[in-house]
Amino acid sequence: MSLSSNEKASIYSGLAQTISINSVNGYIPLLALGVLGASNQQMGLITSLPSIIGMLALIPGAFWLNRAQSKKNFTVITTFSTRFLFMLIFFIPFFSGTLSAWLLVFIIALLNFPGALANLSWQTMIGEIIPEKRRGDFFSTRNRINNIAALIVTFGTGFFLEQYSKDSSFPYQILLLAGFGFALIEVYYLTKHKEEITIKPIEEKPKRKLSLEVFKHKPYTAFLICALLYNFAAQMAWSLFSIYQIKDAGATALWLSIFSVTNQAAQILSIKWWAKYADKYGNTMVLFVAAAGMATAPALNMLSTNLLYITAINFWTGIFVAGTNLLLFNQLLKASPEKNRANYIANYNFLLSFVGFAAPQMGVFILNQAGMHSAMNIISLVRMGAAFSFLVVALKMERKRIANAFHFRFR
Template sequence: MRTSLLRKNMRLSLWHGAFFTAATTIVTTFFPLFLIDYLHASAQLVGLSSALPALAALIASLVLMVRLPKTPALLSWTTHSFLATRLSYLLIAVAPWLTPHHAALAAVLILTVGNIPQTWGLMGWQTIIGHAIPPLVRESFFSYRSIVTTLVALVVSLVTGLITQWGGSHTGLFLKAFFILAAGLGIAEVITLARHRLPVRPPAATPVIPPIAWRAIWQNPVFVRYLVLSAFFNFGWQMSWPLFSLYQIGQAHATALWLGLFTVAALISQAISFPSWRALARRQGGMRALGISALGLASVPWLTVLSRNLWILTGVNFESGLFLSGVNLLLFTELLAHIPPAYRTQYIVMYNVALGAVAFIAPEFGIVALHQWHMHGAMVLSSIWRACGAITFLAIGTSVARKRAQIVRP
């Protein structure tokens, strides 16, 4: 790949990441507050706000198994997918006016439908990055990109929380305005992504690669092992997602400002810890580093329910960010390391189908656990589940490292 093209793609990817993060941070951080405090959604509907978008992602992934976009049209298809999702933010903002008696349900359904093109866009973006950023610089670039996007999310969360809190009784109106702003930022994101240019190789140098059968992917033991481990850990990770919103907003009575501070605390610690996880992955191997970061993340649900003090919860979010940065970075880089480059798109689709099923079931399981064992028991179960997945990552990574050492040893 030419150096000038690589630099251009890396620069555009940084801008794309900044706009993408700004738009999605506004929605993901403050949608639960909008849903619970302003639209007065029930616990079941809060759970569905995590489960139904995951079901939509699963459906979107299954569609891709039937019809995959060709590489020349991949960039256009990805940008159109992201554009559709960002425009759905406008509908969320006007949901209380469109359906005043069922606004909470309408907002959840809009978020759900918008997650279908969002899933297509994310899968397309993963494939584009695989083509645009070569493996030798991918890890270092993503570490730097993660720092940039983390700082953007930090500023956006703090500003949104402060302004919304300042609105007082007009919190809902301010949140609507910010959802509209998120749509505008999303349009800037799409424009930036469309300016990426994939490297073009001479036809003579491009090998003809026959399509791979979907069942053949399941015959790849390295990929299947990573998929099963990721699905197991993600189940324990995601089952507590709606519980955090219910606890922080419903029981600890966190306002928009406090939600912004929670996010800021987590993002500051992520920015601090990203380089450390990159360095640890180089020294210990990606799987072992992933296991360590996942083990730290396992403590978060248990620590959360120890107190309703908002300052303590801010500290817990800071601790969460220290390990969340490693999990987010390494889950993606290890996925790319466990799939053959020639069939990257097909493997990513299969991975997202499996994890989409987990993401649909896990939040609903979390709500069932909430009713069965109350908040404390459900959160402790999530911590134990996460810890088991983390220990498995760690064990597999250690085993792989030992085998490599034996091969290298004379």
Template sequence: MPFRFLRPPRVRRHARDPDADRSLQHSLRDAMAYAVMQGGAETYLSAFSLFCRATAAQVALLSTLPPLLGSLAQLLGAWLARHARRRKPVILGGVLFQALTFIPILAVPWWFPDQAVPALLVLYACYFAGGGLAAPPWTSLMGDLVPEQRRGRFFALRTRLTSIMAFTALVSSGLILHYFDHRAATTIGFVLIFCIACGARLVSAWHLGRMHESPVSHAPTPVDVFSGHSLRVLRRTGALWFSLYVVLMQGAVAISGPFFAVYMLRDLEFTYLQFMVNTGTMVLTQFVALNYWGRISDAFGNKLILKVCGLGVPVIPLLWLVSDNHWYLQAVQCVSGIFWAGFTLSTGNLLYELVPPVRRAGYTAFHNIMVAFSVFSGALCSSLFMDVGAPRSTLLGDPSHASVLLNLFMLSAAARLLIDLFLLKRVRDLRRPRRPLSARQFLIRVTGFDALMGFMYAAVPFLKQSKTK
């Protein structure tokens, strides 16, 4: 069988039906190939934009506007998933279109050397639109194939495999770029990683084409979300407050998010190897931390994780103001990975819990579109902030180093904190935790403060007895 290197270990059957089980095996291989594309190429799109002489504001535009257009393509994908007789042609069309966009992307330095930014904007938009078009029918297809009682185990396995492959691809692409950059052939390095990404997505399409398509089970389109009854239900469950919090928080994050790559590669003059190590550290930390956050979620609920990690998210950009030392920033990325792993897990689980199943597909598409619009708005505001001649700030550990991007890091931290203070308390968790625990009690346990207090409590009587002897 072709593509044996993408064959995951077959430990157990994922479904009793042979066709469904075989389809889910292909789904795992599709996920692994997709992760190669995402980790090996999509992670380096900002670096490629800088290589094509894009400014910091243009990098922000290239990082946020194409995903917004891609999320809008989900509306078309949802409509096609509802009205088309078969979903696989829609999925394969979007996936193949996404794969083929890498061909003109890698040719931009030769075809459009003086108009690289407009060309990349169009091509990045096509790339994300292809993925957005395929997402709703793929979600519908997977919902029919994965048995409900095995859904958690299957997607947990799928997430582990994709994380491993994405991290491996990220490291490999970083090493490729580092090798060719040292030989003054950086363009060849980008061409190579984009060719690998294109091939990986074509492998993904092959496995998607081998999946069995069960009868279509139609789900409400995003328009159904705005009916009066739907809004009353969503308001009663707390889904609207939750979405408002996530949407605004992602916008606050986008004030600084697109500029970390610019800060490392342009201002700190990181090599591609250092950039890969810094980015890979966060990805690896997230992968490790997800297992622990998952156990905490099962025991204490998702609201606790969101409180702890939501209050930790504003701290992350402030840590970048302390020093530009490479090893210090590695430690910062470890802290960032821990908090973002918990934030991502808790928000994903809460979205699933707060939205009734019959409205989940439509509301999720609406939620994702609003998040993408907020991210674009946050990045646009920061770009305008730089265009008006914002002052430069200096690092606490090195007053000689100044960058306008440090102001954006502080502004993003302040916006994140304000959103936490006003909206985090309104987020609800409908699922009652097995072991209720407050965020304060959790932090005391994690830091070991309760163990220290217990030791002191036990030591005081002992010391009193020693004095009386």
């Protein structure tokens, strides 16, 4: 089946976005720790503070988006603003050491204002132009292509950074410029999407996104509870992984790229499997399997600081990352009614912002109180508990589908 023009535009914009972001995003912790001398507290803020800014953006975000006649144009403007602010990191090394680390924290936080709006508008736009029956196959294909690109770019940039001194800012500045170039390509292909524009009556007042009406839709509420629990548990370890790999295991830029490449390779190899079994057993049931696999990552990382071992664990984790990334988004669209979908997605992202701020701070707090090994083991247990919430919902809401799938398999 040939791809429609919208699907092609989405794949090309996603490809450019992947190249742009992976040119430098994965090395922000190395830039912060190795070049700017960031503290553990600043590392935690780099991870968590953007969520608060994103939350503030979502307060008016759904209102603005509902008023916008073209969701595509809204997505284009906010995406360009996000990428432009990210490029400002280029100038940070020109400032003094103490100030530069705080400037990085500030810019990373600030760019999440348009970034949250861009994410909200893209999710809403793509949910309208890609039919539900095509989403599983299309997004698995799109994600696989993006993962292949991320794999190549990540390894290439890691090798590039390895040619320079660990405390040199020059290679990061080169990558930022290259990333901005691909960001412009991303914006160009976003403009190529075709949407149906509905002219709204002047008297129509868009609903504010914080309406409690969205919580009356049971499939959405069930998904929301599970997704927030999972994201809290998952994001507790984000800063800790970077600190452990760089400070404890002594990973260089090349090793960080190898970790990412093996993780992305696993995603590429497994993405079709997740889409296939989600169609058969339901998103929520398969999300339980993916989330349970993710729960093992923190504890497994603590077994050794050997870089080859950590590489193998990143491959293992990548298998489950592919499932959670694909299925969480698909389930969000499925659980959100088509009418006023922007409100449902905005509520999800708004609440996710609270989680995104609190979870990394909680992770750093546990790290400071209990040490790296205990903190990671605690987080694994919390992650496993969150995974079982998906199982509970699946058994309650998708029993018939699961029973039919297993009956067909074993009859």
